[in-house]
Amino acid sequence: MKRSLIALAALSLSVPATADRADEALESDTNAWDFVEGITTEVGPRMPGTEQEARGRVWAMDWLRANGFANIADEPFDMETWVRGEEMAEVTAPFAQPMAITALSTSSSTGAEGIEAEVVYFPHYSDLEAAAPGSLAGKIAFVSHDMRASQDGSHYGFAGPARWTAPSLAASKGAIATVIRSIGTDNHRVPHTGTTTFAEGVEPTPAGALSNPDADNLERMFARAEGQPIRMKLVMTPRDLGTTRSGNVVGEIVGRDPSLQPVLLACHLDSWDIGTGAIDDGAGCGIIAAAAKHVAAQGQPLRTIRVLFAGAEETGLWGSEAYAVAHADEPVFVGLESDFGAGRIWRLESNFTSSDTALYRQLAAAVARFGVAPSGTVATGGADLNLVRQQKGALIDLQQDGTRYFDLHHTADDTLDKVDPAELRQNVAVWTAAVGVLANHGEEIVLPGAE
Amino acid sequence: MKRSLIALAALSLSVPATADRADEALESDTNAWDFVEGITTEVGPRMPGTEQEARGRVWAMDWLRANGFANIADEPFDMETWVRGEEMAEVTAPFAQPMAITALSTSSSTGAEGIEAEVVYFPHYSDLEAAAPGSLAGKIAFVSHDMRASQDGSHYGFAGPARWTAPSLAASKGAIATVIRSIGTDNHRVPHTGTTTFAEGVEPTPAGALSNPDADNLERMFARAEGQPIRMKLVMTPRDLGTTRSGNVVGEIVGRDPSLQPVLLACHLDSWDIGTGAIDDGAGCGIIAAAAKHVAAQGQPLRTIRVLFAGAEETGLWGSEAYAVAHADEPVFVGLESDFGAGRIWRLESNFTSSDTALYRQLAAAVARFGVAPSGTVATGGADLNLVRQQKGALIDLQQDGTRYFDLHHTADDTLDKVDPAELRQNVAVWTAAVGVLANHGEEIVLPGAE
Numbered sequence: 001m002k003r004s005l006i007a008l009a010a011l012s013l014s015v016p017a018t019a020d021r022a023d024e025a026l027e028s029d030t031n032a033w034d035f036v037e038g039i040t041t042e043v044g045p046r047m048p049g050t051e052q053e054a055r056g057r058v059w060a061m062d063w064l065r066a067n068g069f070a071n072i073a074d075e076p077f078d079m080e081t082w083v084r085g086e087e088m089a090e091v092t093a094p095f096a097q098p099m100a101i102t103a104l105s106t107s108s109s110t111g112a113e114g115i116e117a118e119v120v121y122f123p124h125y126s127d128l129e130a131a132a133p134g135s136l137a138g139k140i141a142f143v144s145h146d147m148r149a150s151q152d153g154s155h156y157g158f159a160g161p162a163r164w165t166a167p168s169l170a171a172s173k174g175a176i177a178t179v180i181r182s183i184g185t186d187n188h189r190v191p192h193t194g195t196t197t198f199a200e201g202v203e204p205t206p207a208g209a210l211s212n213p214d215a216d217n218l219e220r221m222f223a224r225a226e227g228q229p230i231r232m233k234l235v236m237t238p239r240d241l242g243t244t245r246s247g248n249v250v251g252e253i254v255g256r257d258p259s260l261q262p263v264l265l266a267c268h269l270d271s272w273d274i275g276t277g278a279i280d281d282g283a284g285c286g287i288i289a290a291a292a293k294h295v296a297a298q299g300q301p302l303r304t305i306r307v308l309f310a311g312a313e314e315t316g317l318w319g320s321e322a323y324a325v326a327h328a329d330e331p332v333f334v335g336l337e338s339d340f341g342a343g344r345i346w347r348l349e350s351n352f353t354s355s356d357t358a359l360y361r362q363l364a365a366a367v368a369r370f371g372v373a374p375s376g377t378v379a380t381g382g383a384d385l386n387l388v389r390q391q392k393g394a395l396i397d398l399q400q401d402g403t404r405y406f407d408l409h410h411t412a413d414d415t416l417d418k419v420d421p422a423e424l425r426q427n428v429a430v431w432t433a434a435v436g437v438l439a440n441h442g443e444e445i446v447l448p449g450a451e
Numbered sequence: 452m453k454r455s456l457i458a459l460a461a462l463s464l465s466v467p468a469t470a471d472r473a474d475e476a477l478e479s480d481t482n483a484w485d486f487v488e489g490i491t492t493e494v495g496p497r498m499p500g501t502e503q504e505a506r507g508r509v510w511a512m513d514w515l516r517a518n519g520f521a522n523i524a525d526e527p528f529d530m531e532t533w534v535r536g537e538e539m540a541e542v543t544a545p546f547a548q549p550m551a552i553t554a555l556s557t558s559s560s561t562g563a564e565g566i567e568a569e570v571v572y573f574p575h576y577s578d579l580e581a582a583a584p585g586s587l588a589g590k591i592a593f594v595s596h597d598m599r600a601s602q603d604g605s606h607y608g609f610a611g612p613a614r615w616t617a618p619s620l621a622a623s624k625g626a627i628a629t630v631i632r633s634i635g636t637d638n639h640r641v642p643h644t645g646t647t648t649f650a651e652g653v654e655p656t657p658a659g660a661l662s663n664p665d666a667d668n669l670e671r672m673f674a675r676a677e678g679q680p681i682r683m684k685l686v687m688t689p690r691d692l693g694t695t696r697s698g699n700v701v702g703e704i705v706g707r708d709p710s711l712q713p714v715l716l717a718c719h720l721d722s723w724d725i726g727t728g729a730i731d732d733g734a735g736c737g738i739i740a741a742a743a744k745h746v747a748a749q750g751q752p753l754r755t756i757r758v759l760f761a762g763a764e765e766t767g768l769w770g771s772e773a774y775a776v777a778h779a780d781e782p783v784f785v786g787l788e789s790d791f792g793a794g795r796i797w798r799l800e801s802n803f804t805s806s807d808t809a810l811y812r813q814l815a816a817a818v819a820r821f822g823v824a825p826s827g828t829v830a831t832g833g834a835d836l837n838l839v840r841q842q843k844g845a846l847i848d849l850q851q852d853g854t855r856y857f858d859l860h861h862t863a864d865d866t867l868d869k870v871d872p873a874e875l876r877q878n879v880a881v882w883t884a885a886v887g888v889l890a891n892h893g894e895e896i897v898l899p900g901a902e
Contacts, residue, residue: 096503224489
């Protein structure tokens with residue numbers, strides 16, 4: 001452990017006087033649960049750009065209104081919308097059997113009649129990279145690059161390219177479709193969807209993810225086929241709806257001094273269509289809104305606390321970008337986001353740990369009793385904090401334990417039962433403690449380079 | 452612990468001289484894995500009465516042939532065959548969202564256009580029983596009777612009626628369809644199928660099982676709807692194919708004295724269509740076949756060992772009944788079945804524990820070192836041992852740990868990755884030890900009442 005962290009750790013025994021609501025939240029918060037339970041039950045899936053997402057915005061604004069927020073608004077923006085159709089995969093030879101698949105967004109359609117072709121197996125992304133130009137002409141590429149669980153989710157960066165760019169790379173080498181092993185760490189028949197991006201000049205092809213048990217099975221088929229070609233039929237009929245309307249929902253706890261820059265708390269309200277958006281990201285919206293409400297209950301904060309329930313995050317950060325454009329000239333004091341499930345928070349990161357040690361130490365002291373450790377890792381903020389990054393502003397990451405997050409990420413299994421109420425309350429407690437400090441902090445934050 | 456069991460336990464340190472193959476199996480058996488890995492990979496789902504089940508029989512006979520079995524046969528029988536069609540459920544009001552459902556066999560079809568109706572909620576089976584005659588006219592019944600995990604699976608008997616007979620009971624009170632909470636102990640979006648039975652005189656209706664997360668969600672909707680009617684749309688289009696052909700696969704390790712009654716080892720080769728039949732019951736067939744092979748490798752046994760890979764168990768024990776008819780006049784020495792997953796064996800049960808203590812003690816001593824305890828529970832045999840029950844013959848149950856069995860039972864998640872290779876080997880070791888004793892036992896078994 002670094003010396004500076006030991007010094008910070010020594011602060012952990014002092015409990016700020018204003019922290020009572022955080023302690024209460026740990027024991028008995030019901031707000032975050034009410035939010036995530038309500039939106040998953042009364043709305044369910046909230047696919048970007050669709051009517052179902054719009055229902056989510058109405059629901060969320062009602063919730064904010066009922067819970068004492070001011071300046072509630074739905075800030076509209078346009079986006080390009082992709083929606084799922086039918087989806088079916090089956091090995092047709094030599095070992096005919098069905099497989100569980102889900103299409104990746106921006107995948108093109110196979111047409112209702114589907115396509116059938118020989119499958120070429122690439123154990124890892126690098127094997128696909130090594131394939132010769134044109135070598136996949138008329139074939140279906142199968143990229144089985146697998147993901148491992150980690151507390152900070154860092155393996156997503158290693159495994160992610162198999163979803164993000166493998167279909168485009170395979171298409172550029174002639175493949176008529178790509179199936180990948182799900183980017184996920186479970187072993188259930190619930191494939192993981194997500195977005196893939198076809199490079200400029202590469203015509204999109206059908207692209208889908210097999211569940212991990214199906215990818216295992218297809219690998220075993222290659223081991224048992226003894227050189228016989230393995231053929232697969234795919235039916236995936238997603239559609240591009242063109243330009244549709246989405247929106248960012250905002251609400252505020254108005255501060256005593258509206259001339260001061262606000263604290264921005266972000267999450268996203270949309271979800272993939274195949275789950276119900278409980279851990280991704282209903283829980284996150286519940287956590288930030290509950291924390292803002294608790295801080296307000298301690299007495300009107302000095303600064304305004306603004307919650308941003310971003311729209312259309314999943315299919316390309318449309319809401320984050322629209323918000324950054326619409327609010328470009330409104331400086332943010334500090335930005336925080338909750339979008340990594342509902343696991344307990346274990347680490348406090350900021351991008352001013354070394355430059356504003358006084359504030360960082362105050363924050364570290366406020367959250368330490370909830371089991372949150374200080375860290376030298378520099379916060380980079382979440383996907384919906386584009387505005388803050390654009391402004392080169394202050395960022396805090398309240399890192400959640402994501403060891404099991406990628407079991408559920410982007411699957412049908414993203415449902416309320418996966419949220420642990422006690423861990424959810426710990427999140428609310430930590431956010432309440434941290435936001436309580438930030439919303440009552442009168443000075444500017446000293447960022448690196450500004451010292 | 453009963454005194455007799457303590458006496459049996461004391462025997463556990465003596466290892467029979469003939470048990471070497473069992474110990475080897477524990478360390479290194481590959482036969483059972485090869486069977487279950489092969490059939491799930493090369494055949495996959497084996498729905499009773501279908502071409503896919505027939506492919507399973509060909510595959511299994513090839514396997515038996517390659518592994519030294521004699522008298523291999525496919526013994527055909529006719530059956531009534533039901534196959535799945537499309538299946539879709541969605542709540543349409545007031546909280547519109549899709550739900551994961553799977554049809555129960557003997558369910559009728561909704562037609563391609565589906566049906567839509569108000570849902571009536573019954574928390575438990577007894578609540579449905581209490582509903583007045585005619586009270587469900589035009590409604591969809593939702594029976595949310597839930598199941599708990601137990602090592603011996605005994606809660607299936609408590610929860611099972613919600614699948615076995617609730618749709619018939621609801622139909623008799625006017626319901627146009629029934630949805631039940633899955634009879635299963637997991638929380639994944641993989642609903643549990645199975646057979647339901649409509650009583651004489653009750654016209655079959657559509658009937659399906661929601662996954663546990665969806666049943667939870669539907670329950671929450673009733674809590675949040677404040678009396679507004681909850682409406683659901685169902686599309687399930689299963690078909691009755693009429694009479695089709697299935698078969699029982701048999702094979703033998705021929706004994707030194709063919710005039711002695713054979714030892715019968717049973718499992719079932721068919722599986723539900725939505726999974727791959729790994730734990731139900733590819734593993735069971737792998738276990739019994741591997742054990743028979745190991746016993747043969749110790750030297751030709753005194754008695755013939757017959758393996759019965761029954762067909763069409765899942766939709767009504769068609770194979771078991773056909774076998775009992777075809778072999779009614781061929782007495783069996785003792786029957787054993789493996790059809791409860793691939794969890795480790797923890798208990799030895801027989802129906803001669805009190806009447807043939809010498810043999811029971813010999814068996815208990817043979818399996819004790821693999822962690823199998825004696826038991827006073829009377830064995831009743833598995834579903835495919837109808838012949839032995841009809842003959843009032845000797846039965847042994849090598850009880851597996853089924854704590855997690857009903858997480859996977861009758862779901863898409865019944866795939867190879869759920870089989871633990873070490874636990875599978877423990878099964879083979881126990882079976883090898885027990886069958887080794889039985890196939891070399893010259894005397895008759897003394898059954899209760901015959902003492």
